[in-house]
Amino acid sequence: AFFRAFPPQTFDKATPTTHYQSWYFLMALFAYERLHHTSYMSQALDGFNQALLMYKTGFQLDIADPIGYPEYQAFTEKVNGAIGTFNHASVLPNNPFYPIRSGALKLGKLRIVDTFGIKKEVEVIRRRGGEELPLNRLYSTDTIAAETLRGETYHDIQLRPRFVQPARINFRWLSSVDDALEMTDHPVSSPIFGWLLLNEIDESLMIYDQAGKALGYIDKEGRWRVFPGHSGPVLPAGIANDHLRRLVVWICGKAVATKDDPQPFMDHFFERLEQSIDNIEAADSDHYEGTSLLMSHPLALVRASVQVELKGETVKHQGWEPLKRELKQVVDEEKVQRETLGFENVDIPLRLGERHKLNDGLVAFWVDDENGYRGDTYFSPLDPQVLTMQARPSDQIDDRDGLHLSMLMDPRGNIHATTGFFPVKTLELPPALYKDILRSIEVVFLAAPVLGPQGLVNISLPQEEGFDWAWIERTPEAWREISTVGYLSRKAFLETFGKEAVATWDALIANGSLSPVDEEEAIIALQNGARPLQELFPNDHAALEHFFRSRLIGPFQQIARFEGQQEVREGWLKLRPTNGETK
Template sequence: EDLDCQAQTIGGFNDTIMLSQPTLSLEVDDPLTTNNTAKLVTDQVRWTLGDSSIQYEFLSGDIFNPIRSGGMTIDQLWLVDSYGRHFTVIDPDAGQADLVTSSRMTPPDNVDYQFLLAPRFAQNARLNFHWLAADAPSEIEMTTKPARNPVCGWIVPNNLDSTLSIYDQQGKTLGSLDRAGNWRPAPGGFGIPDVASISNPHLRKLVDYLLNQGQSFQQQFLSTLDNSLATIDPEGFALHSTLALLIGRPMAVVRATFSLEVKGLPVCDPTVKIESADQEVPTYGYTEVKVPIRLGDYQQLNDGLVGYWRETPVGTDGDYDYEGNIFYAPQSNLANDSLIQTEAEGLVYFEQTVDAPPQGVTMLIDPRGTIHATCGFLPNRELTLPSENYTTALQSMEVNFLATPMLCDRQTDMTIDIHDGEQLDPPAFDASSGLAIPVPQQANAVWSWVSLSGDEWSETTDIEGVNPTATFSEPQQLYEGWLQLSRAQEE
């Protein structure tokens, strides 16, 4: 159905409730002065006032209200053209007219006004939401494509072993947290011996936190991660079919900060005369009003937030602690642990004021998704991790599964020696007598067997399929080691 309509913006309402009205004015200048100091003062005044062609005059009254909220009714409305001809759209003598409103501006049925005005700042304001550089304590990346990589490291849940695999920024395996809450260096001699050896301070703080929470917390933490990841299905899933995605859902450890900011100085009541430098500016405390901010949006499948920790500053060197040691997982089911808070226990949100310093968070995210910050007062903000910050790391990840003991035919001369982090030339062996282990085939991936004998690590990619017929034609031997899945090398 066709509908003839005309749209027109209505301006000046916010200015009016701040007791100001735009008006034309002459440019700020003093053309007759020759004093350099006077010229400097004039230039400073001009810069402070901004656009010299439009200034604001103060209005009288007691309606100063920097935060507007309530209802509105249109009593009279005319349309006037450039020739002065007018048409009455709403006539007060004809009764209240029927108006069409958007869903957000439609009031309840039991009120006597026509429009619902949701809470908003009358002064121009914005919600800041920015990445923090991974290699700096508090350096904010102000652009949508950060100059520095905000990824501090990676965590991959291993549901088979009930462990958490830890990777550095480049996707190199460092070690894992076992189900008992202990640190296990990565097999093959390429891991690190302890958590203190993790180079990135933010990843080191997170791993140290997980180690100190105990075995019960880790089991609930793994379950919470699974529940959250089940609600995330980013739009870019098909674009990044890397090895790590075939094994699990790698989560990036990133940091971000958000704050509320008004344009310029906070607006104040112009009807109050300031008579001394010590007199408080009459803002009536509106910059201290707590505004709720929610991270993540479970109603959007492409929202990549798994969970986060709130950061509390400690000292002056950019250090911080996790507030209350609580992990917030808005998209997960109820967890049986006081240190894990979900939406099932109530709304999970921040309270931020204009005067408050920026709030930092450490987040676990699906790198392919978008992180949403929702504020009822201001438009939502989004953060997306550029693909160049995670594609190479996902392709480089190797996943290890503890397989012990493994009963196989006894083999000799079937290993590739690894010593001091360097792979030596493999000794010759009969390819027809490789290790027989039932492993699934993965496209563009290679299975290998990693084991430790004394102080020497060994690795072999010569893995055969198993014989389904029960037979002991050759002597058997128990092996202890790890099955490792890595990306196949391109020729």
């Protein structure tokens, strides 16, 4: 089939522009020819790992002592019952004990057994150039190993560092409220304990709770500020979630302590976050929408744990000398210390994040310790740091083992954990945990100073379909919010215009100048009114027009009108969905 697809005429017509491609075709033809005329045999290697642990696999007889003394028969039966079906290997006490394998494997002897049970010994030797050797010999250069297992010489099979005992890297999401609880389908077990958003215009870090509700922001000097339009928390200590509170307090503390340094912490931290975000391009990032995605890059704060877990109990040395020491400990009524050569105490390297993979969403992470965070610092994939762990048996692991992590990540990406001992482990957040939050996160940025007529906000703003702008400012009494849509409270209208305000309100509704949202709120729509205000209210139309203009964000006036006294204002602009926002 290959030669039918690429006949010889294909290469006869080769030109200088196709010569390079033709060379690849020739190589493919050579490889096909070699594979087609070569016979291969493959076989799984069984019992190798057991041999490293001083065991030999095979059929075993039940434990019994048929010629023993009667007083020992009961003990023998008791041991046989305790062993049960686990008698699958015999001990090789004179073998070396290798709980961690690393090195090269050579094929020294080979025995082939056919379907009739006839065995044939095959000698494994190296090929000698130009010398004819008998056919009952296997040449080591004819042994093909996978590319990842090839050693320095072709006849070697390279063995990467691995635990011989079955083991795994246990990388799991933790509940944001309880480190002893792993993530499940229950919403309480979500690993997300907060959100962080870089406000690149104000150079501040906006902080949100688990549900995406705005709490406050950290300015460039490390000071905590209440989120515009909200009442608190006034201090980071008022944040409810323990992990989010600790992280915010830590960031503020580092920023204040280094604000006079040549490179303050906030500058370095902000720069690192920006560089990490620029290096992330999640595979399905185009599938999500939200105000926060238009304005910036929302990052999820999540909890996770990572540890090395051995299957079952730690394997023990089966040699004679360790057995003698253990028996002596029993006779001396001491605590029996089984010999393991301490392999469970070997430090296993760990690297979190893969900066060269665009789908890796890790931006920064912190490692918990008794005093807060390990090293009183954070780690970034841009400056890879190798952490270490130690293996623990699965029946002895508790929530204090391994590493507990607070991670900052793009929720649409995943996180890679690499050790060199195990396959790379990947974690990703279920979209159900964050897709609605991305739509609800509020984003504001400071707009100051703004010069305009007293009591009016005139700013020219771009239009976004499905969104409107809001202006938030602080008054002596409370926060005040107006928008480009012009939501008007009936209560505020009645308080401004006194006794006749009820009739005026009803008349404006009937004329279409106000579009009712409900009984207590309406939208200013003067352009839709059947009659102009000047005709409806000849005496009060100027006061009404000024009042309505003060409840709307108007465009910037390029022509000087000198409308009374001017003032300088300071506030925050917020882009929000047209329907479903808080008015």
